[in-house]
Amino acid sequence: MNFIKLESAIRDKKSFLCIGLDPDLKRIPEHLLKYDDPVFEFNKIIIDATMDYCVAYKPNLAFYEKLGPKGLVSLEKTLKYIPEHFFKIADAKRSDIFNSASMYADTFYDHFDFDAVTISPYMGVDAVKPFLRKNKCAIILLATSNSGASAVQNISTSSGQPLYLELITEISKWGSENNIMFVVGASRTDEMLEIRRKAPNHFFLVPGIGAQGGDMKLVCKNGLNKNIGLLVNVSRAIIYASSGHDFEKKVSSTTVEIQKEMQLLLEEYKILQ
Amino acid sequence: MNFIKLESAIRDKKSFLCIGLDPDLKRIPEHLLKYDDPVFEFNKIIIDATMDYCVAYKPNLAFYEKLGPKGLVSLEKTLKYIPEHFFKIADAKRSDIFNSASMYADTFYDHFDFDAVTISPYMGVDAVKPFLRKNKCAIILLATSNSGASAVQNISTSSGQPLYLELITEISKWGSENNIMFVVGASRTDEMLEIRRKAPNHFFLVPGIGAQGGDMKLVCKNGLNKNIGLLVNVSRAIIYASSGHDFEKKVSSTTVEIQKEMQLLLEEYKILQ
Numbered sequence: 001m002n003f004i005k006l007e008s009a010i011r012d013k014k015s016f017l018c019i020g021l022d023p024d025l026k027r028i029p030e031h032l033l034k035y036d037d038p039v040f041e042f043n044k045i046i047i048d049a050t051m052d053y054c055v056a057y058k059p060n061l062a063f064y065e066k067l068g069p070k071g072l073v074s075l076e077k078t079l080k081y082i083p084e085h086f087f088k089i090a091d092a093k094r095s096d097i098f099n100s101a102s103m104y105a106d107t108f109y110d111h112f113d114f115d116a117v118t119i120s121p122y123m124g125v126d127a128v129k130p131f132l133r134k135n136k137c138a139i140i141l142l143a144t145s146n147s148g149a150s151a152v153q154n155i156s157t158s159s160g161q162p163l164y165l166e167l168i169t170e171i172s173k174w175g176s177e178n179n180i181m182f183v184v185g186a187s188r189t190d191e192m193l194e195i196r197r198k199a200p201n202h203f204f205l206v207p208g209i210g211a212q213g214g215d216m217k218l219v220c221k222n223g224l225n226k227n228i229g230l231l232v233n234v235s236r237a238i239i240y241a242s243s244g245h246d247f248e249k250k251v252s253s254t255t256v257e258i259q260k261e262m263q264l265l266l267e268e269y270k271i272l273q
Numbered sequence: 274m275n276f277i278k279l280e281s282a283i284r285d286k287k288s289f290l291c292i293g294l295d296p297d298l299k300r301i302p303e304h305l306l307k308y309d310d311p312v313f314e315f316n317k318i319i320i321d322a323t324m325d326y327c328v329a330y331k332p333n334l335a336f337y338e339k340l341g342p343k344g345l346v347s348l349e350k351t352l353k354y355i356p357e358h359f360f361k362i363a364d365a366k367r368s369d370i371f372n373s374a375s376m377y378a379d380t381f382y383d384h385f386d387f388d389a390v391t392i393s394p395y396m397g398v399d400a401v402k403p404f405l406r407k408n409k410c411a412i413i414l415l416a417t418s419n420s421g422a423s424a425v426q427n428i429s430t431s432s433g434q435p436l437y438l439e440l441i442t443e444i445s446k447w448g449s450e451n452n453i454m455f456v457v458g459a460s461r462t463d464e465m466l467e468i469r470r471k472a473p474n475h476f477f478l479v480p481g482i483g484a485q486g487g488d489m490k491l492v493c494k495n496g497l498n499k500n501i502g503l504l505v506n507v508s509r510a511i512i513y514a515s516s517g518h519d520f521e522k523k524v525s526s527t528t529v530e531i532q533k534e535m536q537l538l539l540e541e542y543k544i545l546q
Contacts, residue, residue, distance in 0.1 A: 022373075062373035066380045068349070069342035076341070093368050095393050097419040100295075100335035107339045120368050120393040122414055124421030141395055146370040148397030151443055155436065158429035163436070170424055 001087050001115045002135045003178065003203060003227075009055040009085065010228050014263040014272065017255070018056035018089065018205065020235025021046065021078060022063045027240050029247045039067065039074035044081055046239055049252040053259040056087035058205075058233055079112045087231070088114045089205070093141065095120040095127040105130040118183060118205070121167055125174045132179045140171060142195060145185025145208030154191075164191060168198050177201040184223065186214020186232070193222040196229075203229050210237030216258075220265045228271060234258060274360050274388045275408045276451065276476060276500075282328040282358065283501050287536040287545060290528070291329035291362065291478065293508025294319065294351060295336045300513050302520045312340065312347035317354055319512055322525040326532040329360035331478075331506055352385045360504070361387045362478070366414065368393040368400040378403040391456060391478070394440055398447045405452045413444060415468060418458025418481030427464075437464060441471050450474040457496065459487020459505070466495040469502075476502050483510030489531075493538045501544060507531060 010016045021043050028042045035041045047057065059078060064071035082088055090108040094101070094117065108114045116137040119128055131138035142164045143153055154162040171180065182199065184192045186208035195204070204223055208214040209232050216232065223230045242250035266272045283289045296312045308314040320330065332351060337344035355361055363381040367374070367390065381387045389410040392401055404411035415437045416426055427435040444453065455472065457465045459481035477496055481487040482505050489505065496503045515523035539545045
């Protein structure tokens, strides 16, 4: 999938929501634990309950690898279950030398059929290049939502810019807004404004709404561009909306609420016209 | 395993060699492909042929994940096969928010029984903290061996120091030389000298010798400290020493050669006395 299709899906659904599929056996509804593969059953219910209101799904690899080989089987089944027209992100935050990065790219693109992979920028272009295939996309960490992030990412460089902005100059040599997105956390809206100025056309993947407390209105104010340019991820607030038998309904109603908020914002910024 | 035991193993074996277990089905000897689990058979032969001449093994996760769920089974079997007294490194180069990083730590430490994991520093302390358990160790990327690395890692900061040195100041708040190592590539010996000045007591994991062309003498000149402080990794030059039926012998003789070179250097620097 490419960004033109992603933008078009957002306009159709009036939603720039990405749902994080991060199944934790300690938190999924107890009545699902009787299944052979409770992780896949959990994901299937979430996908069925949310697919009309979101445009992307983002499994975080940490949750699947923790379960050993059978976790990867659950992930394979989940990827096959997500309909073709969704944007599928492997939240893997990998970074390695070219040879190993190419192997990760084969794994995520060929084996699992993901459209995009999150990547740390610290190792430079070699670690990113293998992910820039046709109609695929590297999503590079710039300003992440965690509390310790800015102690590294905002280090002041000799040009006077903080590191996260200086990196945009370097990353613009590696690829373009057609095959690179940036991770910009919802808790980093000051940085988001600066990044939007320097990268007016790139899509941002924005984690940190919901359980992590980010403000959707401020994210839109500082991050939206004429092609939308935002994919906001919500994980825990949706997938753990309830742990009882009303789980499916609660997941669905929480997702609808978020979609409605997004629609209102898209209308307010006159982006749907 | 802790660093005191690692140093003692190095003194006993007169070797600071770590072997990268990076099995590529396209490159392993053809006669091994008939086995149910050729990756494990390959690793087993390498471990048997090299265990007297090295102190650590380092599987790179990219090579196992590429094989899907069965790759993780091969990795599980490999970790069980490596004797207890070896230092076992998961070359995973992960980095994630605290919640997800904790899951990766559970996976690598509890499920696989690794002693250490390689980590990218870009997300800050949250991404590293879960890996700093008792007798376990985070190995943080500082100056990596790949060609594109310095365009990011040597960005000049406002203190006048390059980023990789500035990061040492920040990382010293996260842990100490008792639970943190640094990745410093064999192609980055100028940087290694600077890093050794600023981090006199930390162990360095040094990739880039062998197939990547690094110079062992210069690595020792710029990196050794009184507690040795170096763990030099060789992967391809050892594990693909031959693809024929003499594979086991060639792997062993190549490893012995490298161990002898290391012993001479340890004697030259009067570290074995």
